[in-house]
Amino acid sequence: MTDQLAPQPEQDPSSNAAAGAWDGIAERLRAGGLRWTPQRRTLVEVLRACKGHVTATELIGLCRERDATTTPSTVYRTLDVLEEFGLVKHGHGHDGREEYHVLPEQIHGHLYCEACGAVWEIRPETGAVIVAALEADLGFVIDLSHVTMAGRCEGCRD
Amino acid sequence: MTDQLAPQPEQDPSSNAAAGAWDGIAERLRAGGLRWTPQRRTLVEVLRACKGHVTATELIGLCRERDATTTPSTVYRTLDVLEEFGLVKHGHGHDGREEYHVLPEQIHGHLYCEACGAVWEIRPETGAVIVAALEADLGFVIDLSHVTMAGRCEGCRD
DNA sequence: CTTGCTATTGCAAGAGGTTGCGCTAGGCTT
DNA sequence: AAGCCTAGCGCAACCTCTTGCAATAGCAAG
Structure with a gap:
């Protein structure tokens, strides 16, 4: 089950391009009657540093590094919200597990x-x-x- | 999340065709050093009555109707064995959950x-x-x- | 029929993901 | 600055699927 051995694997040239796409979120959320909370801030900080694809589990782990009190349900729910804003997009790996595409350019x-x-x-x-x-x-x-x-x-x- | 409303949905004309494909399993298993157990018998009976696609959860439920002592791990392991014999084939639905194709003609x-x-x-x-x-x-x-x-x-x- | 090897089983625990619910706390209003 | 409304949080429970392990039971051989 080892990965990334492909002769022509995952190229991500303009990886965190459009990093500015995250800039207005707090305001955009509020404009929609939603709220900007510390938990959402943590997840967005983590996502800003991601390129390409991440699994939900990885995201939860990364969030916990910044805030040990992070709970899975909050991460999943926040990801749903961010997906509605087009900032991430979920998919399923070959085994059906969730994985997120950050800034699906x-x-x-x-x-x-x-x-x-x-x-x-x-x-x-x-x-x-x-x-x-x-x-x-x-x-x-x-x-x-x-x-x-x-x-x-x-x-x-x- | 309701299903089966498609104008051109799941057609299964020759549904349980090749029903005879199941006939020799007991012997085929034994020929490979494997065993024919009551649990496997139950699952095979259920599968014989299936057409097209079934989810793992549905199969476990159907097995329990015949044998209330059915345990999930046994069903999953037996499905793996049957897959090696080409009698079923697993896939993932849109939400990543497992689903099995019976007799993938x-x-x-x-x-x-x-x-x-x-x-x-x-x-x-x-x-x-x-x-x-x-x-x-x-x-x-x-x-x-x-x-x-x-x-x-x-x-x-x- | 009895014996013995080992494939399978059932259990228990765990990982990933979802959901209902009461309490907390954003953030708009006054 | 204080209050209110309700979005969002954390918890606990549940679902799907997987895995390690000790005990069971196919089944082939004697």
Whole structure:
């Protein structure tokens, strides 16, 4: 189950780009009748320092480093709120566990190799082909980043 | 979160086709040094009566109807064994929960509409396009049936 | 039929995630 | 500066799934 051995793995060039996207949150929350609490502040600080993908468990761990009193339910609920504001987006890894995409700039899908455990990114052009195929078929517009598809990478198919 | 409202939902024409595929299991298990136990018998009886897809939770419930002493860990472990024999195949629903495909005759993917909750099947031809696109891109061979992709169906995209 | 090896079982504990509920405390109003 | 309304918090309980371990029971051999 070891990860990140892929020949062409997770590239994150403009990682924490648009870091300023977080700037107005306190105000944006209040504008919607929501509140800016210490717990939310902690989670947002953690997320600002994240690039790409994080699992919910990792986020809870990181929050606890800053505030040992962090409770899981609060983190999950805050993530739901942030998702409504478009600041994070949740998905499911190959095993169904939750993982969050921070600042989903460029939507891309993921492939998990069941044999070597590596995770690959689907190139945007290929993703576009997939999305187009489904739209042509059923008129369905999919969110390619919601799930990690499983299979076998080039080097692992017997 | 109600399901099965799709205009073109889950069709299962030859549902429990190849029901005979279950016939030799006891012997096949023994041939591999494994054992035929009452618990496995119960689960297989339940599976024989299933068509298409079932969640792990549903299976545990159905087993308990036949044998109230059924324990979850045994069911999960038996499902793993049956999967190695190709009799079932596990995947993950849109929310990451496990679901099993019984007698995976024709591999097909699923789409979940986040708005209306309906589940749609991806037509084999469309699935082939998707698989081909990924193979051409990265040489990756995916298992389209492992996950349920999420998005919005024709009637639900604003 | 009895014996013995070991695959399986059931239990208990634990990890990840969700939910209902009473109390706390943001933050707008006066 | 004080008060009120209610969003959000922490807790406890529950659900799904996994894993380690000791005891049980298939089943093949004698």
